[in-house]
Amino acid sequence: MKRIGMISSLLCVLLCVPGIARAQTTASLWNGTTAPSPAQLDPDTTAVEVGVRFQSSAPGVLDKVRFYRDPLAPLTRCEVHVWSASGALLASSVWVGEGGPHVGWVTLDLYPDIPLAAGTDYVVSYFAPQGRYTVTDGFFASGYSAGVLSVPAGGGVYAYGPSGTFPTQTWNHSNYWVEPLVKLAPPETPLFARAYPGNNAAAVRWDAASGAQTYSVLRATSEAGPYQPVASGLTRTAWLDTSAMNGVAYFYQVRASNTYGTSAASYRAPVTPAPTAYSLWQTPAPSGVFASDDTAGVEVGVRFKSEVPGIVDAVRFYRDPGAPLEKRVVHLWDAQGVLLATGVFVGEGGPGSGWQTVDLYPDVAVQENTAYTVSYYAPAGGYTVTSQAFVISHYVQPLHVEADGGVFAYGPEGTFPTLSWESSNYWVEPVFRVR
Template sequence: MKPVGMVSSTLFALLLCAPGLVRAQSTASLWDGTTAPAPAQLDPDTTAVEVGVRFQSSAPAALDKVRFYRDPAAALTTSAVHVWSASGALLASSVWVGEGGPHTGWVTLDLYPDVPLAANTQYVVSYHAPQGRYTVTEGAFASGYTAGVLSVPVDGGVYAYGPRGTFPTQTWNHSNYWVEPLVKQAPPETPFFTRAYPGNNAAAVRWDAASGAQTYAVLRATSEAGPYQTVAAGLTRTAYLDTAVTNGVAYFYQVRASNTYGTSAPSYRATVTPAPRAYSLWQTPTPSGVFASDDTEGVEVGVRFKSEVPGIVDAVRFYRDPGAPLEERVVHLWDAQGVLLATGIFVGEGGPGSGWQTVNLSPDVAVQENTAYTVSYYAPAGGYTVASQAFVIPHYSQPLRVEADGGVFAYGPEGTFPTLSWQSSNYWVEPVFRVR
């Protein structure tokens, strides 16, 4: 970045004493945002550049706006703001069209949806100046900077030359580019899409993350009108397995979110009546659009899946085509890293000749919500059932889901972890999942 002159120690002290550093307001920011930053200069650089600031919040919060200062002498151009994780993952963005907004001064852009901020975790907010000419104060971040719950580390001002959306990581002379997050210090939003699934003397409750939430509480009642009693609190996950319920009784659930600043309103009610039930990916007697592969090599075929609630997998089902050879087939359950969690054996000669085969696993395996697992079986002489293009898009059968290209295979000996995909194929293998 081009030098524009150092800031005197007196001026920098004045900068740190500017209004708005510690304010009892519902929105936290780094600077006042109502007056022009001083001291500051318009950099003569005309190269396209992304400029921003690294920051963190000492408490969980929600980032809903980004603000930057535009000098009166800067050209009117379209600028985009960005929110990044510390590793450079783009979390949110918004675009400001210069001709349609105020010509000079602080420009504020809304983000949608809000970005939840974890406590004491670093993030970056930035904007793209396609013709350079950004506002800058050199020497401003020679030491750490704190404004209420927000803080900027030494050399927190960052930049990157290049097109819009280039993650800024470089620093120059402790510069501040006058970009800042506007962070809501308020109770979290109400959790949405609360839903519940029945199990054997159990119920699994699931909800979507609420912006600004630090923890969650699950409430339960036996009538829609209540009263609701808290059955779990301090949860940091977005799913809960309730085993203190009875088959055949209807239960109603609500979820509240909490953070440092308060507690949300309760979510919409989800109702469920516990009963023994098995969940699978398909509910069809005979798969359509499938054929028995003429491949004769030994191969492991399966499917990657996730559940949105915790539970157990106690069996694996696979479809055997009438034309496939009768032979022993071993089924497997794996974690995402390829660790074998359980196995089961189907003996072809002793079972039905074709159709869906269910093989019990030993042992049953507890699975966590939103965590990838793979179920598969080994076909020693090929002849597996397959449907190509079945997983071009994700497949959902709540609470289970398969992402695109979730059908997997691996050539080799029995027990080879399958990770390859081909033409988005489905090999008609599925877990038998239970809420328990």
């Protein structure tokens, strides 16, 4: 786009005051009571759509768009538009140009109001049928933020063409002085609250709520309540209640909060604490398996995650009755291959066939949503395997294995397994406890 002159972005930073530098119910990018400075009336007379790409770090409602009209600009009809990041038109409004009080910042109501998701890109723009828009070159040479609103570097956008052309082009990091006016809102209600029993403990889990800054957990011993807060200021989406007692029925609810308020409580999550061990399979003998005729030394295992914090204190694996009768060492690894714990199984016949449980030393505390691997070393091969078992993810709450989560590694005992083959399952699993 053609410009009269280059304006220093540093000068813009020094002279332009953000419209929101503190908590308030309406967020904007600039102070809409004074003229932008420095800024110029562009001499371009070609019809053009000019705007800004932005996002909000908190959910809200976009109900107005504001743009600056220079007193020397043509008195023409202007249309404002709101777009998704992909160019879908979400709302629009029309301003019929006139003089008098409509010189300077012009605010238009949108039809309809647009709910904004936190952390999502949107574009607001207006159509100048005879050009002559207000512009500051170099303003968006770097990212710009004002409270919860932010604009990326090069966030000023334009498009030549008829009204309603989605603006995607940039020129010289220009700012066209268009902004959203966003009514800020409390976060959404947390969804899918669930609880898992442990030994004198309960682990509570919920899905992240849009716009949440912190969470609080409430507890009752009756489904009808009353519910009392037992944790607050949480920034994670899982919490371990170590004050719960075995045999007592508890009901949990979760609320989300941000600067602008607190959500409604989630649906109730019931649980009765008791010593409980969790594993990936609940079958006495796996089906569709065979003992591999591979005779090379190999480490085989599974990569897993838990949705709540807890401990892994043992590893189970399935030993085919025809497998070699040899010592097997089990391992627990973190995602980077650091060995966290080991255990030793001394192979023998008879009752030593089938599922084997090997205690780990030491017990290992594991974090939610974090990848770990359990495995065992088969020095003469003969491991149990099922191909195509992990074509898709496998879930047995609170544990899950992502697609291709069965892993192996040839080499000496203690080689971290990272390879996968035909989405195979080697029938190895953690013994996980909330506490």
